[in-house]
Amino acid sequence: xxxxxxxxxxxxxxxxxxxxxxxxxxxxxxxxxxxxxxxxxxxxxxxxxxxxxxxxxxx
Numbered sequence: 001x002x003x004x005x006x007x008x009x010x011x012x013x014x015x016x017x018x019x020x021x022x023x024x025x026x027x028x029x030x031x032x033x034x035x036x037x038x039x040x041x042x043x044x045x046x047x048x049x050x051x052x053x054x055x056x057x058x059x
Contacts, residue, residue, distance in 0.1 A: 012020040038046070 009017075009020045009024060012023070
């Protein structure tokens with residue numbers, strides 16, 4: 001099966017291939033896709049709320 005090409009692999013694959021793999025496959029593949037625990041909508045709301053609470057506002 002060919003390796004899935006993602007933004008992480010496109011941007012970091014040549015420089016840090018293991019980091020790109022972990023970022024794409026583990027974080028956004030296995031962890032983010034868990035829908036039993038939280039729906040994607042709820043997970044996104046928690047992520048945005050956490051960023052705002054931490055002072056990470058974009059102007």
